[in-house]
Amino acid sequence: MSQPSRHRVIALYKQLSYLGREYPAGSDFFHKKLKSAFLKNKDLKDPAEIQKRIDLGDYVCKEIEAMYHINKYRAMKKRYYEDHEAESLQQKLESKWASSEGTPLKK
Amino acid sequence: MSNVRILVACKRVVDYAVKIRVNAAGTAVETANIKHSMNPFDEIGTEQAIQIKEALAKAKGNAEVVVVSCGPAKAQETLRTALAMGADRAIHVETNDELQPLAVAKLLKAVVEKEKPNLVILGKQAIDDDSNQTGQMLAGLLNWPQATFASKVELTDAAMTVTREVDGGVETIKTTLPAVLTTDLRLNVPRYASLPNIMKAKKKPLAKFTVADLAVDIKPRLETLKITEPAKRQGGKIVESVDDLLDKLKNEAKVL
Numbered sequence: 001m002s003q004p005s006r007h008r009v010i011a012l013y014k015q016l017s018y019l020g021r022e023y024p025a026g027s028d029f030f031h032k033k034l035k036s037a038f039l040k041n042k043d044l045k046d047p048a049e050i051q052k053r054i055d056l057g058d059y060v061c062k063e064i065e066a067m068y069h070i071n072k073y074r075a076m077k078k079r080y081y082e083d084h085e086a087e088s089l090q091q092k093l094e095s096k097w098a099s100s101e102g103t104p105l106k107k
Numbered sequence: 108m109s110n111v112r113i114l115v116a117c118k119r120v121v122d123y124a125v126k127i128r129v130n131a132a133g134t135a136v137e138t139a140n141i142k143h144s145m146n147p148f149d150e151i152g153t154e155q156a157i158q159i160k161e162a163l164a165k166a167k168g169n170a171e172v173v174v175v176s177c178g179p180a181k182a183q184e185t186l187r188t189a190l191a192m193g194a195d196r197a198i199h200v201e202t203n204d205e206l207q208p209l210a211v212a213k214l215l216k217a218v219v220e221k222e223k224p225n226l227v228i229l230g231k232q233a234i235d236d237d238s239n240q241t242g243q244m245l246a247g248l249l250n251w252p253q254a255t256f257a258s259k260v261e262l263t264d265a266a267m268t269v270t271r272e273v274d275g276g277v278e279t280i281k282t283t284l285p286a287v288l289t290t291d292l293r294l295n296v297p298r299y300a301s302l303p304n305i306m307k308a309k310k311k312p313l314a315k316f317t318v319a320d321l322a323v324d325i326k327p328r329l330e331t332l333k334i335t336e337p338a339k340r341q342g343g344k345i346v347e348s349v350d351d352l353l354d355k356l357k358n359e360a361k362v363l
Contacts, residue, residue: 011303018302065299075123076147076292079234093293 012057019064111170113156114224117149119185120235145185148230150297151290157193190308191300197313210325212244217321231289242289252282256291
């Protein structure tokens with residue numbers, strides 16, 4: 001890891017680690033994956049390549065936040081709103097989110 | 108509008124993803140060692156206040172977002188979450204007694220009289236007791252206009268246009284300020300507090316009051332007789348033949 005991006009990478013790791021505490025498949029599962037994903041790139045030297053990975057990490061952060069929000073939103077909708085109106089509105093909102101956030105990313 | 112103060116009420120509730128269990132005595136829901144978080148509707152309220160603040164900042168205006176929570180010491184975690192989202196300061200009304208909507212409304216009224224906000228935002232209901240009363244009661248106690256179940260809010264000079272979710276559609280109303288606003292699910296998408304912001308939130312001011320400081324009577328007016336879990340869903344059955352099905356519908360389900 002080159003020095004200038006060191007701080008940025010550590011901050012990204014911390015943020016992802018923090019987000020992973022609520023991961024539906026379990027925080028252990030998430031943290032194993034997180035660690036291996038970062039270790040895999042530990043020998044990168046090219047600054048442009050490192051920046052690309054950091055951008056990817058930021059994108060994953062956004063995706064996880066969006067996923068948490070959608071999970072919570074759906075739970076609320078299921079509990080408090082009638083099905084028929086819920087479905088049409090859910091479709092409308094999801095298409096809105098999809099257009100603003102791009103497609104979900106597999107980690 | 109140049110200087111606005113917005114008060115947001117937040118409640119710490121059992122997290123939405125936790126399976127709720129009733130205690131052995133059937134008097135309350137188990138809350139010990141269970142994950143708690145901010146009531147989702149209050150998150151939406153906090154987000155709305157921050158969005159108003161951001162919009163005003165662009166128009167060279169100024170807004171202060173004050174979050175308030177009533178409850179035991181751990182309610183501070185919820186306040187810190189709201190501060191991490193972007194609220195400016197927090198007020199904690201500490202009590203270990205049971206708080207019913209009327210008591211919370213009275214406490215909030217006392218806080219409103221201290222803080223003199225232009226707008227009070229609450230979630231439409233908490234996901235633990237589902238009362239949907241506090242906002243309405245607060246508006247009644249303050250004798251302020253109320254806009255409940257908001258799905259869209261527009262602030263102009265000393266007035267507010269709110270689109271409300273009502274049965275079978277939406278209703279648009281206009282009120283003067285100060286007013287009480289309660290949020291519905293579709294008002295906005297609450298932001299996720301980032302780790303650096305959570306660290307910064309630890310340094311934001313948090314004022315503590317006791318119920319005695321505010322001189323409010325919080326005695327419960329309602330008595331909980333019993334709490335039970337919903338009936339367990341019975342598993343499906345595979346029937347052998349049409350006759351069997353008819354027999355089961357007649358004798359077991361009693362729908363024929």
